[in-house]
Amino acid sequence: MDLEAIKVLDDVMSLFHKSKDRHFRLSISVITSFVNYHDRRLSDDECDIVLNKLIKDGFIVKRDNAYSSNDERLFGDDYSLTWEGYLSYTVEGTYQLNHRLKHDEKDRLDKLEIATKANRRWMTFLTVLIAFGTLVAAIYYGIEVWKFFFQKCS
Numbered sequence: 001m002d003l004e005a006i007k008v009l010d011d012v013m014s015l016f017h018k019s020k021d022r023h024f025r026l027s028i029s030v031i032t033s034f035v036n037y038h039d040r041r042l043s044d045d046e047c048d049i050v051l052n053k054l055i056k057d058g059f060i061v062k063r064d065n066a067y068s069s070n071d072e073r074l075f076g077d078d079y080s081l082t083w084e085g086y087l088s089y090t091v092e093g094t095y096q097l098n099h100r101l102k103h104d105e106k107d108r109l110d111k112l113e114i115a116t117k118a119n120r121r122w123m124t125f126l127t128v129l130i131a132f133g134t135l136v137a138a139i140y141y142g143i144e145v146w147k148f149f150f151q152k153c154s
Contacts, residue, residue, distance in 0.1 A: 017081065
């Protein structure tokens with residue numbers, strides 16, 4: 001997910017979070033008028049995608065449609081900020097912050113993996129070196145023991 005898309009998620013969560021109560025009646029046109037994506041207004045389809053992502057993450061819930069007296073759709077869908085969404089935005093931070101923390105953690109793990117590979121190669125080299133030294137020492141002392149017993153017998 002690119003940073004601009006993550007910023008859109010934060011902007012929509014900010015709309016909910018800045019409302020006086022956690023229940024906020026919201027139409028797609030309200031979101032598209034406040035939120036920009038790549039220096040242009042958010043389209044209705046993109047807005048649906050953003051709202052579905054927030055619903056999937058459990059930060060907002062979709063309520064029944066609001067209709068006027070003549071059965072026209074008045075406000076669009078009614079969305080509410082969940083307690084989890086409120087706490088997530090307030091305590092854990094924004095999508096951008098979480099994305100940056102995950103990215104930093106991934107970088108740290110990548111660096112750790114590179115260091116581990118280097119250490120593993122170095123340990124393999126030292127193990128081979130010790131094995132070679134042990135083999136040379138075994139051959140040397142084997143010859144010395146053979147000389148000791150062979151010279152006594154002769």
